Amino acid sequence: MYGISEDRPYSKREEWKDVTPVPQKDGPHPLAVIKYPPGFEEVHGYFRAIQQRNETSLRALSLTADVIENNSANYTAWYYRRRCLKELDSDLDEERVFTNKWATDCPKNYQVWYHRRWLISEIAERKRKEAGAEADKHIQLLARQELEYHLDCMQVNSDYKNYNGWSHRQFILQHFNLWHEELPFVERLLSEDIRNNSAWNHRYTVVRNQSWPLSDEIRKREIKFAMDAIRACANNECAWNYLSAFLGEGNCKVPWTAEPEVEVLCREVIDVAAQHGTCRMALQAMASINEAKGDVQAAAALYSQLEEVDRIRAKYWAWRASLLGAV
Amino acid sequence: MAVQLEGEATLTSEDQHSTEDAVLALFKHAFLNNAAQDISLQRELHRAWLKKGLVSLPPNFAGLDASRPWFVFWITHALELLGDYDEPHWSYQVAGFIAHCQDPTGGFAGGPQQLPHLAPTYAAVSALVVAGTEAAYKVVDRKAMYGFLMRMKSPDGGFKMHDEGETDMRGCYCAIATASMLHMLSDELLEGVPEYISRCQTWEGGIAGEEGLEAHGGYSYCGLAALCIAGKADALDLHSFLKWAVHKQMSHEGGFQGRANKLVDSCYSFWQGAIFPLLHEAFRQKGGSMPLPDDHCWFSPQPLQMYLLLACQHPNGGLRDKPGKSADFYHTCYALSGMAVSQYDVQGNTSIVGDIHNLLERTDIYYNVLVEKAERRSAYFNSLPPLEIDGRSLQGGEGPGAVAWRKRVLASRRVQEVDASPSSAIGRKGGYAGGDVE
Ligand SMILES: [Zn+2]
Numbered sequence: 151m152y153g154i155s156e157d158r159p160y161s162k163r164e165e166w167k168d169v170t171p172v173p174q175k176d177g178p179h180p181l182a183v184i185k186y187p188p189g190f191e192e193v194h195g196y197f198r199a200i201q202q203r204n205e206t207s208l209r210a211l212s213l214t215a216d217v218i219e220n221n222s223a224n225y226t227a228w229y230y231r232r233r234c235l236k237e238l239d240s241d242l243d244e245e246r247v248f249t250n251k252w253a254t255d256c257p258k259n260y261q262v263w264y265h266r267r268w269l270i271s272e273i274a275e276r277k278r279k280e281a282g283a284e285a286d287k288h289i290q291l292l293a294r295q296e297l298e299y300h301l302d303c304m305q306v307n308s309d310y311k312n313y314n315g316w317s318h319r320q321f322i323l324q325h326f327n328l329w330h331e332e333l334p335f336v337e338r339l340l341s342e343d344i345r346n347n348s349a350w351n352h353r354y355t356v357v358r359n360q361s362w363p364l365s366d367e368i369r370k371r372e373i374k375f376a377m378d379a380i381r382a383c384a385n386n387e388c389a390w391n392y393l394s395a396f397l398g399e400g401n402c403k404v405p406w407t408a409e410p411e412v413e414v415l416c417r418e419v420i421d422v423a424a425q426h427g428t429c430r431m432a433l434q435a436m437a438s439i440n441e442a443k444g445d446v447q448a449a450a451a452l453y454s455q456l457e458e459v460d461r462i463r464a465k466y467w468a469w470r471a472s473l474l475g476a477v
Numbered sequence: 478m479a480v481q482l483e484g485e486a487t488l489t490s491e492d493q494h495s496t497e498d499a500v501l502a503l504f505k506h507a508f509l510n511n512a513a514q515d516i517s518l519q520r521e522l523h524r525a526w527l528k529k530g531l532v533s534l535p536p537n538f539a540g541l542d543a544s545r546p547w548f549v550f551w552i553t554h555a556l557e558l559l560g561d562y563d564e565p566h567w568s569y570q571v572a573g574f575i576a577h578c579q580d581p582t583g584g585f586a587g588g589p590q591q592l593p594h595l596a597p598t599y600a601a602v603s604a605l606v607v608a609g610t611e612a613a614y615k616v617v618d619r620k621a622m623y624g625f626l627m628r629m630k631s632p633d634g635g636f637k638m639h640d641e642g643e644t645d646m647r648g649c650y651c652a653i654a655t656a657s658m659l660h661m662l663s664d665e666l667l668e669g670v671p672e673y674i675s676r677c678q679t680w681e682g683g684i685a686g687e688e689g690l691e692a693h694g695g696y697s698y699c700g701l702a703a704l705c706i707a708g709k710a711d712a713l714d715l716h717s718f719l720k721w722a723v724h725k726q727m728s729h730e731g732g733f734q735g736r737a738n739k740l741v742d743s744c745y746s747f748w749q750g751a752i753f754p755l756l757h758e759a760f761r762q763k764g765g766s767m768p769l770p771d772d773h774c775w776f777s778p779q780p781l782q783m784y785l786l787l788a789c790q791h792p793n794g795g796l797r798d799k800p801g802k803s804a805d806f807y808h809t810c811y812a813l814s815g816m817a818v819s820q821y822d823v824q825g826n827t828s829i830v831g832d833i834h835n836l837l838e839r840t841d842i843y844y845n846v847l848v849e850k851a852e853r854r855s856a857y858f859n860s861l862p863p864l865e866i867d868g869r870s871l872q873g874g875e876g877p878g879a880v881a882w883r884k885r886v887l888a889s890r891r892v893q894e895v896d897a898s899p900s901s902a903i904g905r906k907g908g909y910a911g912g913d914v915e
Contacts, residue, residue: 172590174588174590175590176574176577176589177589178573179570180574180577181531181545181570181574182530182531182533182534182545182548182549182552182574183532183533183534184533184534184536184538184539184542184545185533185534185535186536186539186542187539190539190542201590220539221539223540223541223542224542224543224587224591225543225591225592225594225638225639225642226543226586226587229592229641229642264642267643308488311736313686313690313691316690317686317690320687320690342487342488343487343488343489344484344485344487345487345490346488346489347691347736347737347738350737351679351681354679354680355689359689381478381479382481382484382485383482383484384480384481384482384484385482385483385484386484388737391680391681391721395680400714415480419482422480423482426482460728461777462726462727462728462776462777462780463724463726464777465772465774465775466723466775466776469768469775
């Protein structure tokens with residue numbers, strides 16, 4: 151009913167004969183003129199007519215599906231579709247089925263994910279209004295299905311870093327207050343790819359939403375998690391960045407010198423790396439430790455080593471060294 | 478457990494290795510066959526390809542029918558960077574077409590009769606600034622535009638992209654840059670914006686599209702540039718931002734990645750590359766006695782240009798994301814914009830890889846239009862009487878950060894023009910890549 155019903159041109163359809171399509175007004179000097187594929191202009195002509203009439207009807211709803219089929223990035227069509235769904239009080243479970251393929255087929259499309267976000271909130275809202283003893287259970291189920299759907303999208307496309315998808319997941323976790331169940335999912339993704347920075351970021355956001363302000367215990371747990379990851383793969387920038395999210399100056403951090411085993415690990419990595427080149431992250435962490443100790447000379451030596459071995463950032467390292475005397 | 482340097486291969490490391498191999502193979506090929514000064518930007522090829530796209534696009538662009546002002550901006554700005562924008566020829570058409578994308582309630586849409594949206598609004602206004610004529614400036618209904626921008630403000634301090642649309646960091650930049658270019662950046666428009674952007678600065682140091690998400694080159698540019706325009710970059714932790722950004726330049730490929738452990742991509746040449754001069758400005762805005770570098774602000778311009786010239790030029794014209802991809806207008810615009818940013822240091826001295834004719838025009842790091850065009854626009858809007866809205870005159874103007882930077886750039890250029898030796902082909906200090914290839 152809400153999908154595309156048929157192939158006949160709109161001009162030949164009985165139910166559309168009262169509508170005159172509205173042409174696109176490109177003006178006398180159009181630029182970036184797209185040679186539209188067959189059918190594109192007709193569908194859009196009827197869509198413009200429907201908008202002009204401000205018509206929200208079943209046929210308008212099915213027309214938006216046709217426009218989206220022609221161009222899934224047409225935000226105007228998605229917007230108008232939501233208007234129709236609201237005013238017609240449509241079956242939103244059916245709408246969920248309609249959007250299923252869009253997020254898997256066009257995972258980088260902002261409109262699709264935003265539509266989905268609206269849809270899930272709306273469904274939950276309606277269930278809440280119906281109330282009943284089962285409402286909460288249904289809403290929780292809906293949210294969990296949505297988290298599954300996000301995982302499916304990543305797996306189908308073999309892309310575990312899709313930004314819009316992660317945005318959707320975090321929205322669901324926040325909206326339905328599910329942060330407390332999320333850590334095992336993060337650990338699973340990181341065990342599959344320890345270099346996936348989206349998963350590392352998600353881990354931080356989970357901790358931020360679940361355990362803030364940080365207790366010493368949780369901080370130690372996270373520092374240990376990062377150190378174990380560094381041990382398993384020291385040339386992984388993510389793990390070092392994650393480590394420094396809890397060390398240094400700032401909210402809920404402790405000084406670089408607070409956890410002595412961090413220094414032990416840095417020395418170990420620097421030693422192992424010395425046989426095959428260098429690990430710039432370890433040198434950088436070691437410089438931070440020395441700065442925290444107030445050992446300016448040792449920090450300066452590390453920055454000048456970095457300047458030598460990490461040529462592409464040489465100017466940055468030299469500047470960092472120059473700040474040692476200045477502060 | 479003993480320390481492993483590389484650890485087990487994963488999806489990320491496999492993708493990284495194959496990209497690295499593809500890029501290094503092209504470098505090797507080029508160095509075997511060319512002298513450094515023969516490395517050249519295929520201007521003719523790119524120009525022809527760009528001009529064709531400005532006129533018409535094939536059916537497979539139907540999925541980009543809601544981005545037409547973007548094509549006009551991407552292409553005309555890319556032509557400008559190449560020094561090939563024919564103003565008398567194009568400007569009239571640009572003004573005419575962009576006018577048809579304007580909504581009567583304010584703002585511009587992705588195409589005629591679509592819903593106004595902040596992204597094409599920024600693109601449309603930038604395209605009109607590139608057009609550079611009074612007739613083009615006059616296309617904008619500023620009163621309606623101001624209403625549109627205020628209507629897009631969301632309670633959390635960010636901006637919605639369109640009515641009932643999503644809120645993310647793009648909205649902040651598009652709204653603030655547009656308002657500033659049109660000299661109507663006001664306190665009420667900026668209210669809550671620094672706090673919103675600051676909440677989106679992540680534990681890594683860069684800025685995310687929304688609070689809680691991953692630091693990302695594109696959103697980092699958007700958030701930082703918006704604050705720098707307004708002169709409010711002190712809302713951010715600049716040191717952690719810089720630390721994050723320097724690590725996004727790839728050791729082997731020379732180009733930038735958008736996020737940690739992602740692949741090199743030419744569009745980040747601008748999004749990440751422009752972050753350095755912006756941070757330089759931000760530190761300056763903050764004041765204090767901290768020494769700042771004046772030579773290309775912390776990153777390495779030469780490997781970046783090497784990546785763009787050797788790995789990203791498509792043999793049929795245009796620039797691509799990375800080897801193996803086809804060229805597109807978005808990447809061509811931002812690859813060239815990033816190259817232009819990397820060719821000029823704070824003082825206006827140049828650093829050019831390869832042929833000296835690879836030097837591009839200088840772009841304004843706040844709006845990404847040529848510095849001259851940004852200046853010409855400001856002269857026009859300065860000459861207008863204050864805008865009357867609901868019986869009061871709008872207390873707004875161009876963002877002070879954008880004004881200060883341009884003033885300094887233009888002043889240092891005048892000094893250099895006086896100093897330039899007559900034998901210099903370009904009137905500014907140029908440099909060859911020479912043997913500086915790693
Ligand atoms: Zn890109």
